[in-house]
Amino acid sequence: MRKMWIVIKREYAQVVKKKSFLIGIILTPLFLIAITALPAFLATKKSSSTEHIAIIDLDQQGIGEKFKESLVRYKLDDNETPAYQVTDIHELDPADTTKITELRKTLDSLILDGQLKSYLVIYGGVEQNDSAFQVAKSFSFRTSSRFERRLSNIVSGIRLKKMNIGVSTDSVLNVTRGINLKQQAPGGKERDFMTMYLSGIVFVMIIFMTAIGYGQILMRSVIEEKNSRIIEVLVSSISPFQLMAGKVVGLGLASLTQVAIWFLIGGVIYAFRASLDISADISGVIFNPIFIIYFLLFLVLGYLMYSTLFALIGSIVNSDKEAQNFIFPIIISLMLPLVLAMYIVQEPDSTLAVVLSLIPFFTPTMMILRINFIGVEVFNFSNPIIFEATLGVILTALTTLAVIWITGRIFRIGILMYGKRPTLPELLKWTRY
Amino acid sequence: MQEYLRLDDICKTYDRTAAVDRLTLSVPKGSIYGIIGPNGAGKTTTIRMIMDIIAPDSGTIMIDGEKVTSDFRNRVGYLPEERGLYKKMTLAEVITYLAEIKGCGRAEVAGEIDGWLRKMSLAEYKGGKVEELSKGMQQKLQFITTLIHKPDLIILDELFSGLDPLNIELIKGILLEEKRKGTTILFSTHVMEQAEKLCDYICLINRGQKVLDGRLSDIKAKFGTNSIQVDIDGDGTFARDIPGVDNLTEFNNYIELKLAPGADNQAILKEIASRVLVRRFELMEPSLYDIFIEVTRIDPKELKGD
Numbered sequence: 001m002r003k004m005w006i007v008i009k010r011e012y013a014q015v016v017k018k019k020s021f022l023i024g025i026i027l028t029p030l031f032l033i034a035i036t037a038l039p040a041f042l043a044t045k046k047s048s049s050t051e052h053i054a055i056i057d058l059d060q061q062g063i064g065e066k067f068k069e070s071l072v073r074y075k076l077d078d079n080e081t082p083a084y085q086v087t088d089i090h091e092l093d094p095a096d097t098t099k100i101t102e103l104r105k106t107l108d109s110l111i112l113d114g115q116l117k118s119y120l121v122i123y124g125g126v127e128q129n130d131s132a133f134q135v136a137k138s139f140s141f142r143t144s145s146r147f148e149r150r151l152s153n154i155v156s157g158i159r160l161k162k163m164n165i166g167v168s169t170d171s172v173l174n175v176t177r178g179i180n181l182k183q184q185a186p187g188g189k190e191r192d193f194m195t196m197y198l199s200g201i202v203f204v205m206i207i208f209m210t211a212i213g214y215g216q217i218l219m220r221s222v223i224e225e226k227n228s229r230i231i232e233v234l235v236s237s238i239s240p241f242q243l244m245a246g247k248v249v250g251l252g253l254a255s256l257t258q259v260a261i262w263f264l265i266g267g268v269i270y271a272f273r274a275s276l277d278i279s280a281d282i283s284g285v286i287f288n289p290i291f292i293i294y295f296l297l298f299l300v301l302g303y304l305m306y307s308t309l310f311a312l313i314g315s316i317v318n319s320d321k322e323a324q325n326f327i328f329p330i331i332i333s334l335m336l337p338l339v340l341a342m343y344i345v346q347e348p349d350s351t352l353a354v355v356l357s358l359i360p361f362f363t364p365t366m367m368i369l370r371i372n373f374i375g376v377e378v379f380n381f382s383n384p385i386i387f388e389a390t391l392g393v394i395l396t397a398l399t400t401l402a403v404i405w406i407t408g409r410i411f412r413i414g415i416l417m418y419g420k421r422p423t424l425p426e427l428l429k430w431t432r433y
Numbered sequence: 434m435q436e437y438l439r440l441d442d443i444c445k446t447y448d449r450t451a452a453v454d455r456l457t458l459s460v461p462k463g464s465i466y467g468i469i470g471p472n473g474a475g476k477t478t479t480i481r482m483i484m485d486i487i488a489p490d491s492g493t494i495m496i497d498g499e500k501v502t503s504d505f506r507n508r509v510g511y512l513p514e515e516r517g518l519y520k521k522m523t524l525a526e527v528i529t530y531l532a533e534i535k536g537c538g539r540a541e542v543a544g545e546i547d548g549w550l551r552k553m554s555l556a557e558y559k560g561g562k563v564e565e566l567s568k569g570m571q572q573k574l575q576f577i578t579t580l581i582h583k584p585d586l587i588i589l590d591e592l593f594s595g596l597d598p599l600n601i602e603l604i605k606g607i608l609l610e611e612k613r614k615g616t617t618i619l620f621s622t623h624v625m626e627q628a629e630k631l632c633d634y635i636c637l638i639n640r641g642q643k644v645l646d647g648r649l650s651d652i653k654a655k656f657g658t659n660s661i662q663v664d665i666d667g668d669g670t671f672a673r674d675i676p677g678v679d680n681l682t683e684f685n686n687y688i689e690l691k692l693a694p695g696a697d698n699q700a701i702l703k704e705i706a707s708r709v710l711v712r713r714f715e716l717m718e719p720s721l722y723d724i725f726i727e728v729t730r731i732d733p734k735e736l737k738g739d
Contacts, residue, residue, distance in 0.1 A: 006533045014521070228517025233578070236484045236511040237534040238505065418485060 007246025015254040051117035064089035131316040215310035222314030240412035301362030312407040315414035337365035360399035437462035440611035443492035454641040467632035476621035507536040512586035518560040520564035535582040588618035625721040
């Protein structure tokens with residue numbers, strides 16, 4: 001045990017001392033934020049300058065003018081500067097196609113010059129044929145949906161007027177406006193689809209990156225010891241199993257250090273959230289002790305299971321390049337939950353989701369996604385997700401033990417075999433020696 | 434003579450070829466013992482079995498009268514055939530790590546490092562990384578890591594490979610010093626000329642089997658003086674045809690003649706002197722190489738391949 005401790009210390013120090021460890025601590029959260037929060041952030045970001053737009057109104061009933069008025073409500077960040085400025089409204093006869101073509105050419109060139117952001121073409125009889133389109137170099141989802149909403153309201157008004165029932169447009173819009181359906185967990189905590197989805201992905205990514213990242217460090221370190229033949233000196237001092245265990249545990253502690261620092265950073269950010277203007281409420285996830293325990297269990301089990309597999313690969317190959325073929329299935333089985341995340345989030349209780357999340361190689365990532373999305377408030381086995389998660393922990397732990405046993409058998413022989421890569425029957429034979 | 438290490442009827446077969454075949458040998462305490470044979474003779478396999486890195490198919494290995502235990506690992510220093518160290522660690526870190534893993538205390542090692550580095554003229558690189566050292570320096574560093582924990586038994590596989598003549602002398606000196614302290618040293622090599630100068634005992638092996646073993650001086654005496662070296666001016670190959678000459682080996686500036694049993698060396702000298710100018714004529718002890726060839730009846734070309 002003392003010798004294993006020495007191996008643990010070396011492996012830990014070798015990783016933590018490196019600059020890449022520090023870079024990983026800083027870059028990984030940034031990367032996570034970039035792939036999860038950034039698109040959402042950008043989508044809701046207000047544009048920074050007034051957009052100039054033009055309107056070609058072929059309906060000639062004042063829709064263009066009404067549209068212009070309706071846009072006044074949209075302001076930029078300062079709440080004063082208008083977000084849109086309608087520069088021209090061209091009311092044209094739809095039959096005068098030459099003029100229309102000419103005008104569009106002019107407006108097109110203005111757009112290409114950047115003097116105009118976009119222009120709208122509203123067809124005649126728009127209230128019947130629903131026809132209008134927007135021309136622009138690039139489209140903002142938000143602007144387009146605003147324009148669509150405004151035009152729809154205006155056209156609804158026209159339709160109402162034509163029906164002649166004496167009800168004002170405003171009152172109809174008031175009557176038909178939608179409601180905002182919010183989500184709550186049993187117990188009353190507010191839940192929001194996007195936050196749940198994103199936070200789930202973040203936790204899956206942490207498990208994914210820990211297993212892949214540290215697994216590969218472990219694999220390379222085994223290959224290095226094998227290639228430099230220092231492995232012979234090591235196994236003449238310590239048993240191969242102790243060596244392997246020392247490496248797995250040492251790197252595991254390094255990865256836990258990293259995750260602990262992330263949690264610390266997350267905690268600090270959360271504590272100061274008021275001054276940072278973070279709208280997403282993640283308290284229901286982060287500060288749920290049951291969730292945290294499951295997360296840590298799956299993080300550790302996932303790491304142990306996958307890093308041991310990486311050690312197995314390292315022990316039977318001669319180079320990083322040779323290892324690539326073997327890594328592929330590991331990465332796929334860790335990636336699967338990310339690929340299926342959207343489906344699982346929509347149907348977290350479906351049979352497929354339950355079955356997949358109970359396959360040990362998928363359990364760490366899939367189960368955490370499900371727990372996060374379904375939400376756990378009380379620890380009670382009558383709650384199916386608690387039962388399934390606990391079953392997942394047990395199955396994964398048993399599989400991990402099996403993986404460790406098999407790897408231990410193969411590792412002690414593989415590390416001393418150079419040259420030809422062993423075949424599967426040979427590997428099976430090694431486990432029986 | 435007290436026996437330190439004993440191998441009894443050791444066998445190891447890989448894919449139907451016997452790497453080591455019923456090998457028995459006895460290494461006296463405090464001796465320098467050489468396992469000598471051509472490449473592929475089974476030297477590395479034998480050493481790995483002694484080191485408990487691989488298990489023999491049959492036979493027993495005893496150290497100091499006991500079966501090898503994991504505790505034994507701490508008392509042995511092992512230099513594998515192919516050398517290598519952690520490239521990214523500093524010299525001090527590598528030495529400390531490999532000593533600690535042998536059960537040494539950190540403080541205990543710290544006191545020894547400087548002396549060893551000085552002895553190997555590596556002191557100035559102490560804080561540098563292993564990868565900054567030349568191949569030869571890395572070899573010397575690895576030699577330090579083999580001895581730093583003061584082992585009772587030192588096992589060196591292909592001791593001389595990759596060492597330049599200066600370093601060979603340096604390391605020989607250190608090994609003789611260790612021997613005076615009572616350490617038992619076992620090494621393997623296929624370079625017989627070097628082994629001859631260092632060993633007290635040898636075991637010649639070929640194709641996994643022991644050919645001959647015992648005290649080097651006894652073996653030499655047993656094989657007697659049956660070869661002569663002659664420095665001559667001109668071509669001496671004619672000497673092959675002189676009666677009583679079994680074999681002739683040409684070297685750069687002399688020839689070596691192996692004589693048939695009972696041949697009269699003075700008659701041969703006269704015969705040569707009548708044909709060419711003889712500058713030196715010396716009755717030789719048989720070299721290990723000759724003994725090996727004689728005992729195995731191996732084609733010398735097979736050995737030259739090394």
